[in-house]
Amino acid sequence: MLRKRLLGAVIVRKGWGVQSFGYRKWLPLGRPENLVENLDRWGADGIVVMVVDRENQGPDLKLIKQLGALGLSTPLTYGGGITNSEQALLAVKAGAERLLLDSVLISNPKAILEMASTVGVQALVASLPMVKDTNGAIYHWDYKARKYSALSEGICQLISDENISEVLVIDASGEGTGQGFNVKLFECVKKYTELPILVFGGLADANQIKKLINEPQLAGVVVGNALNYREHAINHLKAAIGNQNLRPHIVKVCK
Amino acid sequence: MNSSRLTVGIVDYGIGNQTSMVRCIQKMGYRAILSDSSKILERTNVLLLPGVGAFPLAMEQLHTKGLVDFLKQTAAKGKPLIGVCLGMQLLTNSSTEQEFTLGLGIIPGAVESIVNPRWHIGWNDLEVNDNQPLLQPSNNEMMYFNHSYCYFGSKEWIAATCKVKDDGHTIVAAIRKGLIWGFQFHPEKSQHQGFEMLKRLIISGVES
Numbered sequence: 514m515l516r517k518r519l520l521g522a523v524i525v526r527k528g529w530g531v532q533s534f535g536y537r538k539w540l541p542l543g544r545p546e547n548l549v550e551n552l553d554r555w556g557a558d559g560i561v562v563m564v565v566d567r568e569n570q571g572p573d574l575k576l577i578k579q580l581g582a583l584g585l586s587t588p589l590t591y592g593g594g595i596t597n598s599e600q601a602l603l604a605v606k607a608g609a610e611r612l613l614l615d616s617v618l619i620s621n622p623k624a625i626l627e628m629a630s631t632v633g634v635q636a637l638v639a640s641l642p643m644v645k646d647t648n649g650a651i652y653h654w655d656y657k658a659r660k661y662s663a664l665s666e667g668i669c670q671l672i673s674d675e676n677i678s679e680v681l682v683i684d685a686s687g688e689g690t691g692q693g694f695n696v697k698l699f700e701c702v703k704k705y706t707e708l709p710i711l712v713f714g715g716l717a718d719a720n721q722i723k724k725l726i727n728e729p730q731l732a733g734v735v736v737g738n739a740l741n742y743r744e745h746a747i748n749h750l751k752a753a754i755g756n757q758n759l760r761p762h763i764v765k766v767c768k
Numbered sequence: 769m770n771s772s773r774l775t776v777g778i779v780d781y782g783i784g785n786q787t788s789m790v791r792c793i794q795k796m797g798y799r800a801i802l803s804d805s806s807k808i809l810e811r812t813n814v815l816l817l818p819g820v821g822a823f824p825l826a827m828e829q830l831h832t833k834g835l836v837d838f839l840k841q842t843a844a845k846g847k848p849l850i851g852v853c854l855g856m857q858l859l860t861n862s863s864t865e866q867e868f869t870l871g872l873g874i875i876p877g878a879v880e881s882i883v884n885p886r887w888h889i890g891w892n893d894l895e896v897n898d899n900q901p902l903l904q905p906s907n908n909e910m911m912y913f914n915h916s917y918c919y920f921g922s923k924e925w926i927a928a929t930c931k932v933k934d935d936g937h938t939i940v941a942a943i944r945k946g947l948i949w950g951f952q953f954h955p956e957k958s959q960h961q962g963f964e965m966l967k968r969l970i971i972s973g974v975e976s
Contacts, residue, residue: 514931515892516910556959558891584791588912588957605820608787610914610957630866631783633822633854635889635914678887678916709887732890760891760910 516760517726518558518733519751521740522713523548525564525576525593532738534689536565536642536656542741546579552740553587555747558760560589561681561713561735563613563640567594568657572604581608592640596620598627605632613681615640616657622667625676637677638711639668642685643698651701654685664705672706679709679732687715689738694725703730711735719753726756774974775799777812779839781829783821784854785956792956796967806838813974815842818956819854823863823879823917826854827871836872843874848947848973850966853915856943856950865917875945877921882939885932889914892930894941894953900927902972903942909961911941911953918952919943947973 523545524533530548531539542548545562552560562580564573572594580589585608592613595601601612612632617624618639628637642654644661652661653668672680682702684694694715703710709732716722717739725731740746751762776793780786780802793800793816803809817839819826830836843849851859860871863879871879882888896907906928913930919940927949928942943950949969955962 514934515888515890515913518890578787581787582791584795585788586792586957586959586963588914588954602783605783605785606787608785610785610788610820610954630822631825632820633865635887635916636820675886678914679889707886709889 517731517756517758519747519759520559520561520711520733520735521552521557521747522561522563522735522737523552524737525562525573526566532689532741533565535686536688538689545576546583548741549580549585549589550583552747553583553585555745556762557587557747558733560585560587561613562589562591564593568616570594571596571600574603574607577604577607577609590638597624598631601628601632601636605636611636611638613638613640614677616655618668618671619655619665622671625671629676634676635678638679638681639672639677640681640683641668641702642683643701644686645695645697651698656685669705672708675708677708679711680706681711681713681735684712684714688713690715691717691739693721696725699725699728699731713737719750722750722754723756726754726758773799774814774970775801775812776970777809777815778802779809779815779817779835780804781826781833781835783826783829784818785820786818788956789816789818789852792963792966796963796970798970804833804835806835809838810842814848814850814970815839817849817851817855817858819852819858821854823854823857823865823871824867824869826858827869830858839872840874843948846947848970848976849874849949850969850973851950852956853952853954856952857917857919859943859948859950860919860921863917874948875921875925875943875950877919877925877943879917880920882916882918887916888918888932888939892932894928895930895938896928897926900944902969903927903965905968906961906965909965911955911958911962913941913953915952919950947976
């Protein structure tokens with residue numbers, strides 16, 4: 514049976530892998546290639562690289578090529594700056610298996626259909642940063658425009674028509690806090706789609722993940738900062754979660 | 769054959785994750801040649817047809833680059849050929865992804881949408897058929913899948929499956945016709961277990 518995934522995230526800003534705090538504050542962690550290589554070596558179920566400063570610049574093809582040249586044996590998802598099918602194709606050719614789409618979902622949802630006919634629907638993942646305000650209302654956070662709004666009709670249609678293959682729900686205000694992922698955000702998005710859902714933001718320890726992992730529609734959890742503090746952090750985290758629905762941890766180096 | 773002199777030709781049809789495949793083959797210690805030239809590819813020991821993309825565009829690209837007849841003739845001559853993910857689907861007769869499109873017709877069967885669940889993304893256990901000794905060492909190993917269309921065809925060509933539902937419902941994970949193999953999963957992205965499987969099949973293909 515298909516297992517749930519524990520994916521490692523690397524956030525990149527100004528060319529450096531950074532520790533992010535709610536996408537507002539940043540601390541450098543090291544070269545993205547090194548952080549990604551560690552996750553590959555430690556046997557993550559997938560690696561998600563999010564470049565947060567690619568506005569109007571297209572994807573960071575130089576970085577993807579550098580990562581591709583590492584010969585990663587773990588599936589790589591890249592997000593940041595992809596706005597059209599040509600860029601999507603170049604990113605896949607450079608070494609990304611899957612593409613995380615964010616601002617293009619708002620600015621040009623029709624471009625997603627073109628991307629699907631080029632790189633395939635299975636390569637496309639929608640990134641939805643969400644926030645819950647103090648009154649309990651849930652909003653989609655457009656970090657490019659720096660504004661909150663309800664999920665647009667275009668996005669709802671994209672994820673309900675399954676023109677992408679997975680949705681990454683980001684707890685935008687929890688990200689970097691280590692205080693846990695707000696499950697209400699997941700519940701909000703799943704009302705609009707039957708697609709597999711990944712969650713990211715605020716997840717730092719096994720107990721937080723245990724609360725989520727048995728959700729039927731949840732395909733996996735993405736962990737960022739917490740994986741960078743300790744060698745083989747994936748292994749320790751999986752052991753602590755101890756859930757048979759997760760892929761068992763195996764580390765053998767390809768030689 | 770000295771394995772360092774073994775050359776794997778990776779078919780470059782303009783779409784797909786060729787970079788990942790090239791590096792994977794190089795890590796095995798083999799020479800990897802990425803090319804869209806049939807003259808160059810025919811000088812290699814094994815052919816690899818990679819793929820991340822949509823079926824109609826992939827076939828269009830193979831036609832444009834004049835590789836369709838080359839791949840069919842190469843397979844007919846008995847040269848080892850390995851298709852991965854979309855590359856496996858291209859080996860079949862046809863696909864209904866986006867629109868009905870004819871494939872290479874090298875392994876009989878067709879590619880159709882997976883239903884309920886619609887997606888098969890992540891790590892799943894390989895269940896290798898007993899009559900596939902080359903693939904047996906990979907039985908019950910977890911491989912990485914990412915697809916929403918899959919192979920439907922005669923049992924004769926099915927080499928491995930995997931379960932997608934608790935009720936035992938399976939989908940095809942690998943197909944085989946002689947020295948032609950197709951893998952729906954990504955061995956190059958399945959860490960140690962995928963790497964070892966691919967290496968074993970490349971060597972056995974060349975030694976046959």
